[in-house]
Amino acid sequence: MKKFITLSLLALSAMLVSCTKEDEESLGGPSIAKSDVKFSVTQEQGHDNIVMLNSLTQGGYIPYWEFTGGFSKKKQDTINLPFAGNYTIRYTIYTQGGPTSDSTKISVSENDPEYFASPMWNLLANAQDGKTWVWASDIPGGICYGNGSGGATAPEWWQNGIAYLTSEKVAADEMTFDLKGAKNYTFTHAGVSQKAIFELDTLNKTLKITGSDISLGNKVTYVVVKLTADELTLAQQGDGWRNIWMYKRKGFNY
Incomplete structure (x- = not known):
């Protein structure tokens, strides 16, 4: 639990440091209930190292995605997970009322043959x-x-x-x-x-x-x-x- 809290605080710090003026202006007022947090994580068919992230939550907020090897604060993004294995994609939205998070698990079948082509x-x-x-x-x-x-x-x-x-x-x-x-x-x-x-x-x-x-x-x-x-x-x-x-x-x- 202590490790998880530490990682969450580090992620929050990274998100706050990377915020732009436009990000701050996009913050909504009240917090958003977890039941209203909507997102999708889709892997490319036949090349499941490529993962599409899509924030579907309504309202004003800053999205923040966490995954092995990186993060994103875009509402829609495409990432590459080059290694085979099981991953947790964590999705957090930040409003003036505070953060709300959810996550999903995916599996990558093999090391990315394109990434490791050399x-x-x-x-x-x-x-x-x-x-x-x-x-x-x-x-x-x-x-x-x-x-x-x-x-x-x-x-x-x-x-x-x-x-x-x-x-x-x-x-x-x-x-x-x-x-x-x-x-x-x-x-x-x-x-x-x-x-x-x-x-x-x-x-x-x-x-x-x-x-x-x-x-x-x-x-x-x-x-x-x-x-x-x-x-x-x-x-x-x-x-x-x-x-x-x-x-x-x-x-x-x-």
């Missing part, structure tokens, strides 16, 4: 099943961490392999990406796993992790230098230089 998603995360990456310490030459010139695809200047990773106690680190209900990221160090989320920009080929980091990382948005079914190379891009991390799919051997 092959990069599956190469990185293997959809809902997930994929685990480890240091590519057995790569020919053994160099998998270091830095180099601005366009380098492997360490050129400062070069390190398993000996350095072992001295830093990160040789056994693992990172797992999956798309089960969210863009999930799990970083495992010294047997302890840390849950976080990630964002993959398939157009600009960048990777950002929120709530954790990669092994020996610098908490930046990383450039995806290479991504195949078995290999992942990330870089921190500088002006004429790069820090470089080289990984392989867990279970893959060179």
Whole structure:
């Protein structure tokens, strides 16, 4: 209950901050009874990730929709829920008499094939099943961490392999990406796993992790230098230089 109250207060704060003068002028006088709160939530046939929200309540009010991953204060809106799963769509109307809420539940049958159309998603995360990456310490030459010139695809200047990773106690680190209900990221160090989320920009080929980091990382948005079914190379891009991390799919051997 405490968690629900906290979330409701956060939603109310977000709604009030986003109110415009036009919103304030649309507020009706008295509160509206829950029995008079009318709305519809409709999923697109054959593509149920697409959801149409329609406020049907009569009178003056500000509508506010809450759903996993976002909100809307439009009377009619179309949203995308990219992940398979069960969702609660909460509909609240605000009048001068206060808020009145109702909700409905919907089910999304599969991850949105259009949203995840780029092959990069599956190469990185293997959809809902997930994929685990480890240091590519057995790569020919053994160099998998270091830095180099601005366009380098492997360490050129400062070069390190398993000996350095072992001295830093990160040789056994693992990172797992999956798309089960969210863009999930799990970083495992010294047997302890840390849950976080990630964002993959398939157009600009960048990777950002929120709530954790990669092994020996610098908490930046990383450039995806290479991504195949078995290999992942990330870089921190500088002006004429790069820090470089080289990984392989867990279970893959060179």
